[in-house]
Amino acid sequence: MSTEQIAQVVDAKGLSCPMPIVKTAQAIKGLASGQLLEVLSTDPGSVKDFTAWAKSTGNPLVEQAEEGGVFRFVLRKK
Amino acid sequence: MDDEPLNLVLFSGTEDRLQAAAVMASGAAALGRRVNIFLQYWALDAFRKDRISASLGLAPEAGERGAALVAEAAKAGQQPWHATLRVAKELGELDIQACSLSMDVLKIEEEDLDPLVDGVEGVTAFYLNAGDGHIIFI
Numbered sequence A: 001m002s003t004e005q006i007a008q009v010v011d012a013k014g015l016s017c018p019m020p021i022v023k024t025a026q027a028i029k030g031l032a033s034g035q036l037l038e039v040l041s042t043d044p045g046s047v048k049d050f051t052a053w054a055k056s057t058g059n060p061l062v063e064q065a066e067e068g069g070v071f072r073f074v075l076r077k078k
Numbered sequence B: 001m002d003d004e005p006l007n008l009v010l011f012s013g014t015e016d017r018l019q020a021a022a023v024m025a026s027g028a029a030a031l032g033r034r035v036n037i038f039l040q041y042w043a044l045d046a047f048r049k050d051r052i053s054a055s056l057g058l059a060p061e062a063g064e065r066g067a068a069l070v071a072e073a074a075k076a077g078q079q080p081w082h083a084t085l086r087v088a089k090e091l092g093e094l095d096i097q098a099c100s101l102s103m104d105v106l107k108i109e110e111e112d113l114d115p116l117v118d119g120v121e122g123v124t125a126f127y128l129n130a131g132d133g134h135i136i137f138i
Helices: A019-029 A046-057 B015-030 B041-046 B060-075 B081-091 B100-105 B123-130
Strands: A006-012 A036-041 A061-067 A070-076 B006-010 B035-039 B094-099 B119-121 B135-137
Touching: A006 A019, A019 A036, A019 A046, A019 A070, A019 B015, A019 B081, A036 A046, A046 A061, A046 A070, B006 B015, B006 B123, B015 B035, B015 B041, B015 B060, B015 B081, B035 B123, B041 B094, B041 B100, B081 B094, B094 B100, B094 B123, B100 B119
Parallel strands: A006 A036, B006 B035, B006 B135, B035 B094, B094 B119
Antiparallel strands: A036 A070, A061 A070
């Protein structure tokens, strides 16, 4: 677990592709550079999607975990 | 490639194909890519104000089993194709244009169309805006 404070949490559990990524892209617009966004998803495509999205948009994926079928991602706004 | 828009030509007006198109469009918008959508024939018909929320059926290959699975996804909360497109539009640069020939053939006026549609254009304008980006026909 990061000791840094999470600025915002997006709960995308139960949403199907591409909504977890779409909601993430929406939420990150409202953050300041350097702030952290946490996203929770149950979409099995999420792991590859978040890795690709982070790489493509330049917002680094700083944490990634899975527990009980829920994927947790922490992204830092570039 | 990222500077070039994604260009979707929508022809089919069944819910499953429109949903597939909406997924392609919103995913690209989430990556910050510009998206152009060109509406022809039955896809254009589906964007009429009085049709957009109607039940538009599925592609023939869905069959009964496919229809049941799609209905199950909707019941589980999957949003309809037009809602996915509205979200994509809020998120990024998504331009939706009606094909002027299809407007003529289907006797559709601009005021008959849902506000998701930004305007009417011919195929030449579509190609010009498409630039060197991929063109996908659905």
